[in-house]
Amino acid sequence: MIRYLLRRLGHAIFLLFGVSLLLFFLMQLAPGDFFSTARLSGSISPASIHALRTEYGLDKPLPVRYLRWLNSVGHGDFGYSFAYNMPASALLLPRARNTLLLTVPCLLISWIIAVPLGVLAASRRGGWLDRFYSGGTSALLGMHDLLLALLALLLALRTGAFPTGGMMSLDAAGGLWANWKDVLWHMALPAIVLIVGSLAPILRHVRSTMLEVLDSHYIRAAEGHGVGRLTLLFRHALPAAANPLISLFGLSMALLIAGSMLVEVVMSWPGMGPMVLEAILARDMFLVVGAVLLSTIFLIAGNFIADILLYVFDPRIRINA
């Protein structure tokens, strides 16, 4: 087991290198760099633009830049943001915290909602619940997160029941609990949008795999022993159907960082979303690299957990570690 963990750790590190290197290369591909629009703001002379480029080492060849970056990683600040004149890590971490504050609960909640719902739908195959849910998911998949978010905003505006964005009220004075309530209150809408947006895929997978398991011999046999309905569904069928769901769960962890980007932008949630989106368009490359690495870490963690769970839930898979 220890050896297995170590090996996975090795892979993870290799992966991070791979991703960052690839990213550097890709950013090379995309036309323009951070300063390429500077000259349009008239006042800035080409000369000073050139000066800036050299100062930030943008004129250096790719390998040199990558090494420089690695070096800065060594010093704990993942490169340097051109726009902010600050170490990327110092910018990313606080925002990452806010993002996770929003996405982690959403991830859990959406699974907690979707799995039972999917199981029930599968067990009532063809029933009204099943139909309703089928139509529902299709409809949800037909709508874009942006649209949902915007609708939510308008709702907030019309009803006045929710804040129309942000994470805390301006004067969130008061005790810890008061602050928490305030944050939760602000979280409500973006959370709903995120959850609603992420339900459909989980539901669909749960349902389809459950359907497969539900008409297998052993489930019928268990039925034949009069095992209770819920026990049958959740204790017998679900574990047998878990396999793809587990993989899916692992993957969905990768979205903890990146998945809420658009919603954050529309709901002005002070997470990584707005900053990263801006950085992407502005070619503030180290910020982007940092963000991507962060989400890569979550992806790795997710897949790792998924693999472990696979082995736990599916004894048919031989642990090849």
Add this chain to the structure above:
Amino acid sequence: MTSGVSDPGSAGASPAQAARLRMRGVSVDYVSANGEDISALRDVNLEILPQHVLGVLGESGSGKSSLSRAILRLLPPNGKIVAGSVEYDGKDILRLSPSQLRELRGAGIALISQEPALALNPVLTIERQIIDVLRAHSRVSKQEAMARTRAMLSEVGFPDPERIVRAYPHQLSGGQRQRAAIAQALICQPGLLIADEPLSSLDTITQAEILDLLRKLKREFNLTVIFVTHNARVLSSLADKVVIMRQGGVRATGTLEQIGAEPDDYVRGLIYPEKTLGRGISRAAGNASSSTQPSSAQRSLAQPLVQISNVSKHFVQRRFLSRKKFAVQALKDVHLEIPQGSTVAVIGRSGSGKTTLARCIAGFEKPDSGRITFTGGGRRNVQLIFQDAGTALNPRFTAEEAIAEPLDIGRQGTPAYRRQRALQLMEESGLDPAWAGRKVGEFSGGQRQRLAIARALAAEPEMVILDESLSGLDLPLQAQILCLLMDLQSHHGLTYLHITHDLSFLPQFADRVVVMDQGAIVDACSPAALFASSHPATRALVEASESLHAPGLEAVL
């Protein structure tokens, strides 16, 4: 034509007594995926009194399992009870609400399904699966449930259940699985037990134990049993009444003696195997001697096809991240020579390592130590016929695809040829070629076993390992298959390793018998000498086998 009413002659039952289960004109149809309708049961009338054991005897495919499933309304989605009524203690099962049905199942009527390998959930431990049944019907604390589970397991012949409870089905031997399934069915002390060939992959000793257990339960908890089997002998000592089935209908009912008396070849064929088998085998033997093949005597001297020298294999069974781990010594350095063109029978208690040995020879498992060498080096074409035919066939395949698979893989001949070969093999193994288009899931247990045999033969192997491959077949069929195998042997010098529990016909087809116990080969002798062997393990098996005979039966012969 069927006599629904229980006749006064039958032992123990007074006519006044109300029937525990009464089936009236039950018919079951299946719709095959390719659209054809299959009628599995036709207008079956049955009646069974409390505390009685009803033996159900019938050729493979005659509708026994359909009957069992129909009683509990457990037919597969494509199956349907098209007519009739099933009354249990007076209430019509077919009219029960889902919740009532759930209460009835397991607690009232319990079913031991024919193929435990399919009936057990592959991702749950045995304990979990038994406990859930128990707790579904009775309020018991977790501890008590665990205790009772272990108790029940030791009842069905697990001296120390600790490993078994923690094991997943795929970590058990065929017989162990079957016993687990039995335990699962008995855990709630049902009023009526439907046992669909519950002994098919159990050694004679365990068979005897299980039968004793049933008798005990019958006495103490006045259990009523519907006992589906091929083995008339078992019934002779157990059943109060016997039903003979054929092609979905009831052919005859009554006590074994009564039926045995009737002048009906089909029935007699089922009941008095010695005749049929005797005939069959002698025919085969005839061919053998007529052909130029060396006689069995010389055969035993022939050079070995495969040499197994001190092979050991152990399995480690542990739950993820749990300290508790069990090491199972499935094979303790095993020596065995299998002569070219001979038939070696392997017998031994359930869990003694027969299948493991087979899997090692066939190359599905790597021995921890020891060597398995084939003469002429390299691997020869060895075909293992899996113990659980049901799991060894891809449910997505049709019978024809399944049988032709080895040919497809080997890209042998034209598609037309493969098809024709597949059909021929079905024919030879007693399957109607008209069923070639059916999915393998749509066959009966025994039919699936034959599919597996046919598939193995299609590969045109040099050696075939049969792992209880005849256990699901009625005696005439067993005879037919054995003849087929022996023909092949005599013409193409096939070699057989035949794992079986049924000692009665060993002499007819085996050249040698090896006895396994706890992973080791403890005894090896000629079939004839088997019954005289002095080794305790062997003796135990032999005596148990004889104890299965009812005293009365020979008299009838």
Add this chain to the structure above:
Amino acid sequence: MKPWRKLSLVTVLLVGIHLLALLAGFVAPYNYATQDRDHPYARPSRIHFVDCAGKFHLRPFIYETSLREGTLNNYIEDCSQLQPIEFFLRGEKYALAGLVPADLHLFGVPSPARIYLLGADGFGRDEFSRVLYGAQISLFAGLLAAVLALSMGLLVGGVAGAFGGWVDEAVMRTAEIFIAVPWFYLLLGVRAVLPLEMSPLSAFVLVVAVIGLLNWGSPARLVRGVILSGRERNFVQAARGFGAGRGYLLRRHLLPMSFSVALTQMALLVPRFILAEVMLSFLGLGIGEPFPSWGNMLADAQQFHVLTAYWWMLLPALAPVPVFVAYHALADRLQERLQSAN
């Protein structure tokens, strides 16, 4: 349950949808590009049977609209301008199914009047027509990308699962890289090398195809998981016993096992890729003007001023929903069939 019948019903629905898309030129009263600069943001035309005088007409008709005094984009019906709705009338030229030149339209009103079933966009282009033409592009693009992603996923995931061991590790790590790296920079790069005069259509299809090829990661992982467990099944081992190679195992035993997962993935990927264009057009990678696509129509619709002032522009944006419903129904039926087969 008779999966066969349900299946056929759904397929009828789907065929209908795709026919609509294919025959967009005929069904749509106008070309997707024709602007009516006097009617930006026109409301959906009201279809009347009774005219202002209260007289009943058998043939449905609309009134031409004109700008209400002192307002922008706010129109009133002009009772003097009654325009009967005609069927099978000649109008703008188009190429039926992209091949046959024709000018016959299913319905319309005598020009210069225009009928807007779903209203008009900011250039006074008929949204209804644009939805139909958009379907051509989006459905094709969505399906293309999904098929590419899925087949890649099946292949790679299958191989990883079937081989297991280090192959599995390697493939999965690569998959992770593909999932982790944001590809828009590559896309920007791709767009940069594409010649500008390349038709927006083909440029777009190309970009979408690239996206499809890049998104095999998740399907691959799902498939691989299923296969990892599947390859231990007895019948797979048996097949191995017959000397089956990995290719055979994958083809006949393993991939079929992952079919339902794949199906579900398909059901999810098509919508995802169709909607992905919202972001693409945001990055300037969407299909260029004046071509309509569900993606950019949705992008247009999800704006504050549309949702508040021109709500009807949301209708075309919701066009995908029924289509997805149909697709998913199809997926469900297929799966049912699959299982009833086992």
Add this chain to the structure above:
Amino acid sequence: GSQASSRPEFLRTTSEAGQPGGRLIIAEATEPKTFNPVTVIDRPSRDVVRRMTGDLIHINRETQRTEPALAKSWTASRDGKTFTLRLRRGIKFSDGVPFDADDVVFSFQVYLDEKIDYPQRSFLFIHGKPLQVQKLGPYTVRFSFVSPYAAAERLFDSVAMLPRHLLEQPYKEGKLNQAWGLDTPPDKMAGLGPFRVKQVVPGQRIVLERNQYYWKIDSKGQKLPYLDELVFVSIPSRDAQVVRFQAGEVQVLESLTAENFLAMEPEQKARHYKLYDVGPGLEYNFLLFNLNRGLESKLPEIARKQTWFRDVRFRQAISYAIDRAAIVRLVYQGKGAPLATLVTPGEKLWLDSSIPIPEHSVAKARQLLQSAGFSWKADGALVDSGGKPVEFTILASASNAQRAQMATLIQQDLKSVGISVHAVTLEFRSMVQRITDSHDYEAAIMGLAGGDSDPNEALDTLSSSGSTHLWALDEKPPLQPWQAQVDELMQKQLITMNYPGRKKVFDQVQQIVAREQPAVFLASPHILVAAHEGLGNIRPAIIENYLLWNSDEIFWRTPAGKR
């Protein structure tokens, strides 16, 4: 600095006197990125920094004329080469440290330093020579140029005076570029603006608080600013900005799209806000053709098409074919102005109103094309003298909906003269890269906006060597005579000291541009802003910052408005 014994010389404003107190919440599209007045580039940061800093001479956004700020008064030498500024006495930085000539000298030393990334440095160079700064006394500074400089006064606008006592240290250590980041503790920063940093919440908001040392008082003698706090919240999405504004969570919006403006109108009363249409701003959008030289080898296809683009008649024809009215109506919902040149109607002082807006006339267009040797095929497609069909692509930025829409309209317009146009929207940087670096494009729609209403702002765009002379970058020596003339005139206006004279020169420039159409100038959007109705002294202007320029005078009328 030397201690000012006499009482401080505050500036007394004339605008309506308000009441102190309250907080103003402002929406920023992206979060401000630095407090460093030297290196600040992006708009949101500028918005914040300008509230924190003061300049010597200020341009009144309303009158568009210069007025005293930290410099109480100034005199120009007769030859217009030297300016002597007299600083206010007794003024203090927001941390209470007095301000004097040394700070001014220090500031300009910094701005002129090559090693410092000061974006506007080029402004401080006249004919390549830096302006000289000289301390005459504790409160007098002299600036001298190599040659007379017309816009000299304006040059001081928004050039922040830096606190020497805080920044000299980092400057010496060469750390000035990194100084005053978002993570700098507030008490380490100080300025001469009405507000000072109070709190920074990453990603959420920046809070400025009232600077009690501010150097302005109102007509009633109250100390400015009125507001206790300015809060800049970052709201990335424009739509979200509008929603939150309507919900009252934000109280001023400095930039609105016409669509949102219209959508917001109905609810003005109900939700207690006011919308302001300030009229055309300084932004001008134009269709430029690739007139760069030396593409023959690299991009032969484009080079071939350049023979059309170079022909003034072709450009004029395009200009006639384009329906500017439609652009204003459909793209700007009527809230815009058609353009003949790059000078927008917003520049009241400089626009040559005699120049007509090119009308939309397909006839004229065809006429011109014909005269230029173009002809039409049977199917109406335009072909050049070589019989090659006339078609080209127009680039537009995907992130600017308006320009993309213009492209769509133009595409349609040019059909009517038989030109088939591909409208290609590209991600902004990809597009800019093509225009400024690779020159791999045929035509594009761009928009530029001067920071001030002054001919100098056009310098970079019109003079052949200008950095935003986008259609033909680094075009020196000038290709056509008229370009040479423009260059000359632009230099002339630079040194013409009196307004009428300068205007005349610039009028000539405009006439040439209108005639030659180096690029086809399309339209200029109105400046649209919104503010809570309870706010006083809201006097939006067309020069940045439209609303906040007089943030020191803005106040809450109704105590109810305070929150």
